[in-house]
Amino acid sequence: MSRRSRITVAAFLALVATGACAADPTVIERTEEIVGRSFSSATADERKTRLDQDEVQALCSMHHNQPPEAAALRILELSRSSLRYPPEGRLMGDWKEGEKLASVGTGGHIGKIQPDRPGVRRGGNCYACHVLAPKEIAAGNLGPSLAGYGKQRGTSPESVRLTYEKIFNAQAFYPCSHMPRFGSNAWLTPQEVADAVAFLLDAASPVNK
Amino acid sequence: MQPSFFDGLRPRIAAACAGALLAAVALTATGDDNHAIDEIAKYREMLKDGNPAELMEMRGEELWTTPRGPRAASLEQCDLGLGPGVLPGAYAHLPRWFEDTSKVQDAESRLVTCMTVLQGLSVEEATRNWTKPNSDIEALVTFVATKSQGAAIDAPALHPREAEFAAVGAELFFRRAGPLDFSCATCHSQDQRRIRLQDLPNFLDPKSAQSSMITWPAYRVSQSAVWTMERRLIDCIRQMRAPDADYLSDAVIALEVYLQKQAAGGVMQAPGIKR
Incomplete structure (x- = not known):
């Protein structure tokens, strides 16, 4: 079969x-x-x-x-059952790397009509759908605003883990969520997901300014 | 960010859809609203002389009336569903089932049928450069669609084969696949949504579906070309990270049948003008 x-x-x-x-x-x-x-x-x-x-x-x-x-x-x-974690177990990475990922909308376009240039970066393109840093006005609204996400939730181990798992696979919480299953689909690596977690939760991140 | 701010910005941006200028504004927008307004005003000024799609319409008319191909025939006897040579309103009634080809066809696939049957061109010749600005098919579709200005979209998919395509189109609309789990519904099933600052039609809402479907084909400033509905859909599919959908394929036409059904009653204004 x-x-x-x-x-x-x-x-x-x-x-x-x-x-x-x-x-x-x-x-x-x-x-x-x-x-x-x-x-x-x-x-x-x-x-x-x-x-x-x-x-x-x-x-x-x-x-x-x-x-x-x-x-x-x-x-x-x-x-x-598809959730995976970074090898070192650190679920909160570098917010600056997460910020870069949030703006990158390229990667994964195939075919002959208009494929991505070879070697182009693959990003999370979070801003396509979410407000993140309030200073960035060109943010989409397919998903909820995440401005001040860390201010509201803090960086307790539970908060970090929940945020990591939601980005890794939103459908582990919301079945048929529109959000891509970034980690489970191996679009982002566990480390990249951890960087996105830091962008959301780190007190120094522009998301929480 | 207060929603009221976006609400104020959106109509201005949607109204201008200023392609390269706007893309630059959107990408660098950091709250410098005056700059954005200036650029959009400049862009509006540029468009005062009319929609560049009018040039395509004229070229399309010439292609329609000029004898071409091995049979040295024009397309004036082409039957787009309302009878040989009947153009007014024809686009608004497509896609539809055609007895002679035993196919559900849209304006584009039907024009290709006419070019092959009446003029003796090959499908390759008829669709040459369909992804590039100034292709023959782009000009012909623009001309044909313009002849439906003022006609209400009326493609109810009543024939069993049309109904089947409408049902398949609905499933395709929701069909998720690929590394980002995208389907059409990801972006086009909620009201008042945007990717970045780009407004998105909600095809589950008849009014929103109408406002989109009545404006295709449309001149796209960012592409310097008129894009047909198929070109638009195939690019959406590409952005969903799928392989290139075949031009004139049943998947694309089934989606069109579904979308036209959703947009029933909308009064055609094509060619539109878009980002």
């Missing part, structure tokens, strides 16, 4: 278990068939990493990001 069909079966079991049905299975099947033949220039590896869905993605898609309880619990379980 292929990876995709295993995921589809698992996703459907979760769907059946809830009795909810967001999308008609035949429509999903047809959608997958159309996706399968609408990206003819994609390599096998690109299909696997860019088009095929993992179980969490499939569940959130079929429920239009509003998973019923059984699916939500499954997503929480998968997401929690």
